[in-house]
Each structure stands twice: as C-alpha cells, then as structure tokens.
Amino acid sequence: LAQGVNAQWFNHSFEVMGTQAKVEFEHSDEAEAQKLIAQVVDEMHRIDRAMSPYKESSELSKVNREAAIKPVVITPELFQLLQRSLYFSRLTNGAFDISFSSVGYLYDYRESKRPDEKQITELKDYIDYRRIQLDESKSSVFFTDKRVKIDLGGIGKGHAVDRCIQILQKAGVKNAYVNSGGDSRLIGKKADRLWYIGIKHPRDENKLIANLPLEEISLSTSGDYERFFEEDGVRYHHIIDPKTGKSAWEIQSATILANDSTTADALSTSIFVLGVEKGMALVNNMPDVSAIMVNKHGKLFISKDLASSN
Template sequence: EVLEKAVYASGKTGGGFDITIGSVTTLWDFHKRTKPEDKKIKERLPLVNYKNIILNKKSSSVYLKKSGMLIDLGGIAKGYAADKAVEALKREGIKSGLVSISGDIKAFGLKPDSKPWKIGIRNPRTENKEDEIMATIEITDMAISTSGDYERYFIIDRKRYHHILNPKTGYSVDECRSVSIIAKDGTVTDPFSTGIFVLGAEKGIKLLEEMGIDGIIVDKNGKIHTTLNLRAKLEIIGNSQRQKRTD
C-alpha cells in the first residue's frame, strides 16, 4: 500500500520525489557534516529511478530492476504512520485528536472548544523566538506535512547542504526553504512536500493547483507562495513575512 502511494507521488512529481534515492542518501552523513565525493554520487545516480520498481499485488512482492537499488521510505513513512495512528484511534471510539510525527501532522474532529485545530508553520529562517512561527492555518480531518532545509543541514564555503536531495543530481535543492502541503491523507502530504520542494515554487504551485491540493511554499528568497484556495485561510504572522508574501 505505502509503496503504491510512493510510486504514484513519484510519477506525479516527475521524479521530484523518488523512493529509489536510497543508494544516494546513504552517501550523505548530516551528523558528521561531510559531503560525499562527486564521483561516488555520479556512480550511484543510475540506480535512482522509480520506474525500475515492479510491484506485484497478487504476490505482495517488490522487484527492483537494477542490482544495488535501495528504497528509502523516509519521505512517506511518517505520513503513512500518522494516517494509521488516526485510524487506530477512531477504531477505539476516539472522536477527535491530533497526531504529530516529526513535522507530519494529522488532525481529526474538533478541539474540546468545538473549534478546528490551529497549526503553526515554522519560519525557515528564524532569527528570534518572536519569528519562530511565520503562519497559522486551521484544519480538521486533514493532514499537513512540512519539508524544510533547516532541520538537517551543514554549511561548507557558505553553501547550505541539507537532506532534501534532488533525485536527478544527488545534491541538495536550493530552490526553496520550506514547503507545507495540506490534504486529506499523510501519504499525500508527506511525499508531495518533498517532491514540490525539489520542483520549486513555480512548478510546485502549478502542480498543486492542477491536483486540487493546498500548499505553502517559501522560496529561496524568502517569498511566500500559496495555492489560491489557501490564501483566505492562511494567517501570516510577523511584519517581515507579510511583506514577503506573493499572491
């Protein structure tokens, strides 16, 4: 189930999200803050292609066409887990709640005061505590996932290297600072936040509008881009962020 949804997201984003990037992600070590050799990345790039995954529903099997290919579910597993957690809670008769798994959130029902859940979206370039949250959005029976270049990264020669890699190059993407996606399921919001991050603001917003999915993108210059449906619902916090919003 999760692999099918991952392959679907890979196709819709044109490979911006690709679960076969595992052979490349294993080269990067963000704890030791080391960049792999260009040669090693180039050697493994031919192993990255979601089209080389063969799924067999009848036998519940997965076949990878090339030896050395590795599946990395890091871009969808948390969203999937949030979906399953909410399903489990509902089976136990729980009517409302909020599940948060490291940046992936799913809310169902209303808060005890009968209001929707208010979710804060982090400012990817926080300078002080007052600027930590750049926007808020109210949701119910929806999931929201955020991908950003500020969680796992290091800087070498003034260049930021972070964990969101372009499957086509094997290197960090610098078109965005953060991407937040809002949809019914975490298996949509999680992979698409990564895929849209790779695509960039212009292509990303266009794809989201075509699919009827809501999103907030902070581009490399700090400008905020949102889907049309979200503009009236999103509350931008802080003067600096209001000035950078684009409609």
C-alpha cells in the same frame, strides 16, 4: 463512547523514528485512553522497526539487501506503501523518488559527510523509481540493479500518522491530533474551536510564517533546516533532487495541506524538490490539496485556493 459529559483531554509525547511524536485526544474513560495511548506508541514503534533503513532487522533493510538478487515477498502494508510511493513518483515526474537513497545513504548529516562528485555521477542513474518493480500477484518487489536502494523517509511518518489516526477512529475517538516530526493530522475539534497549527519560519525558530485554524486535515512540512550541515556557505540537507543527486536548493520550506498524512508527506517532499513554479502548478491542479512555500530568498507563496479563501 469516547465523548460525553466526562470527556477530558489526554496527551502524550514520545520519541520515535529519530524525532518527536505526539498524540492528543478527547476521551471519557481514563483507563481506555491510556490503553489507546499505548497502542499509538506501539504502532509508531512497529512501523519504525519494519521500515527503518538504520535497522538491519527491518523489512526495508532486507529488501535493500536482497531485492536486486531475486523478488522479495513483502507484507501487504509495505507493498501498498511502495505502490503509493511509485504513484507519487509518476505524478511528480520523478521529483519524489524513494530510490534517492542510492545516493542519499552516502550522506551523514551529523558527521558532515557527503558523497563526492564522482560517487554522485556513478550513482545518479540508479535514482530511478522505474527500477523498482512490484508484482501485485506475489506481493513482491524487485530492483533491476544492485545499486538501487530505497528509503521511506519522505512518506513513512505520514503513513504512521494515518495508521495512528485510524486506531483512534476505530475506538470511537472523534477529536484527536497525531504528529510525528513534520507530519500532523487532526480530526474533529479541540474543545469547540478549531485547531491552530503553526508553521515554523525556516530561518528563525522563534517565528511562525503562518498559524492556521484547521479541522479534519493533514499538514506536512519539509524544511532544509531539519537535517543539514554547511560547507563553504552551501547547505547540504536531507531532501535530494533525483535529477542532480544533490540537495534541492530552490526552497527553504514547503507545507502541504491534504486529506491524509501519507499524501501530505509525499507531496511536501515533492514540491520541495519541484520548486515554486512546478510545485504550485501541481498543487493548483489537485482538488483538496493546498500548499505554502518559502523560496530560497525567503519569499512566501500560497496556492490559489488559500489565496481566495483569505
């Protein structure tokens, strides 16, 4: 059993998917706990190997190379994640769209490289989730045009966090925290009190805009301060508005609280694109989902349920 009189806390931080990840949990057996840590690290790396757009050998890269030529048969895991991605595209009227990548891959944030207007105009129409066709009976994916490319950066880390929490739950762990970049999920409590999770100030990394006592929840933040460069006072960052093919400029930071990390991840990216008005309207219509947003002027907004629980 994971709990018991001898339970202690274990934690491990590591790098994966181009970001920092962390696992923290309570367990009564040191050797078992170390085994679980290794399993969590392996799981994150496995998902990265399968879904990274930067690795030629990944399943995702194969899809991007071949899916416009003929349907590509994919693993049930990737198929389900594509299904969920399309679900969020329909839910957000295309604000969430993994095919942002047809334009998105032309950005290099480290090299301050971005597509020019002509490239954006040419490719914008191929940011369109309806061009991604899934066939459940064959577990295959097909793109209706060779310019369609996909990237799971807006949902993959949330998926990885959910998978790791499942590994811990199956092993009987009751109290745990898993984080990858802006995506976290926690189960249970931290030594008889709730977890406190801070949300970074989008313009001052030493400040928090909120520090929330939480339990049994997933929390994801999308920010324009993670990957960006500035040119002539314009901030070119990694969240693309599918309607314009350019960075979404209404929001500095968007946080979602939800029951699972895949949902929180996809919706944080979505409301970042939708902006305060449409984003909050969406969230206020969803039971079990809350939001905290900072708009481009630095003004804070919270969803109805959070406002009334204060």
